[in-house]
Amino acid sequence: MATHNIITGNPSERELSLSGKLYFPEIFKGMLYSIKHVFKPTVTIQYPEERIELGPEFRGRPVLVQENNQERCVACGLCARACPPLAISMQAAETEDEKERYPSVFEIDMLRCIYCGFCEDVCPEEAIVMSPEYDLNFLERKEAIMGKDRLLVEKSVLQPRLDFLARKRNKQFGKVYKFEAVNNTHSVRDRK
Ligand code: SF4
Ligand code: SF4
Structure with a gap:
């Protein structure tokens, strides 16, 4: 049976599960994902003080x-x-x-x-x-x-x-x- 959002009545909007309604499990998952990246090597640089070395394939001016x-x-x-x-x-x-x-x-x-x-x-x-x-x-x-x-x-x-x-x-x-x-x-x- 097709589900629809009981609040908006929109049939294309899915119903949230219990964990979705609680929000916390999803917030925890998001935080875990961010924390994992804290320990990975940094890919951003402090431009323009730092500059990246570009290969010869790069097309600048x-x-x-x-x-x-x-x-x-x-x-x-x-x-x-x-x-x-x-x-x-x-x-x-x-x-x-x-x-x-x-x-x-x-x-x-x-x-x-x-x-x-x-x-x-x-x-x-x-x-x-x-x-x-x-x-x-x-x-x-x-x-x-x-x-x-x-x-x-x-x-x-x-x-x-x-x-x-x-x-x-x-x-x-x-x-x-x-x-x-x-x-x-x-x-x-x-x-x-
Ligand atoms: S005008 Fe000069 S730069 Fe342009 S295609 Fe001819 S030789 Fe190359
Ligand atoms: S000068 Fe003209 S042909 Fe050359 S990279 Fe710029 S837009 Fe392209």
Whole structure:
């Protein structure tokens, strides 16, 4: 027979058993559960005084890779094209270097960025990568628009992420295309 709550008359509300009506057994069970966790290792940290070490798989704010005192970026515009919220803007210029083009202006509006990583995925030069930086705060909206002065980060700092991407991509390509790094000559930096 279907039971219903005798107070509210709602048939979808179940009747409480005697121990449920007494409350104490359930309160005791809850306290026991909390006490058990007191003796387990702490997982919370006192942020921002304490910070956690993030692995290379973490996607923090996107940054530009700086190598030999210049950006790797060749201003192809693919990242800006792929960016869903249109957070990236750039201006291409010519250079005498082998790469021929570079971004004279490169900006990311971090109020628009959704940390999707599409820019990193499409970049043929591995010139834009997701950094481990996650705590951004701004007093004014214009502070959130980051130019090259704040986007360029030394390659050595980003090396764990670059290594992670190389491992991940080689594995993906290897399944379908038998990817060999030596055949990856589309990029200026890979030509020897
Ligand atoms: S992470 Fe996504 S949203 Fe942010 S700049 Fe890159 S493509 Fe745009
Ligand atoms: S996709 Fe890469 S090389 Fe092309 S503009 Fe973006 S960062 Fe530069």
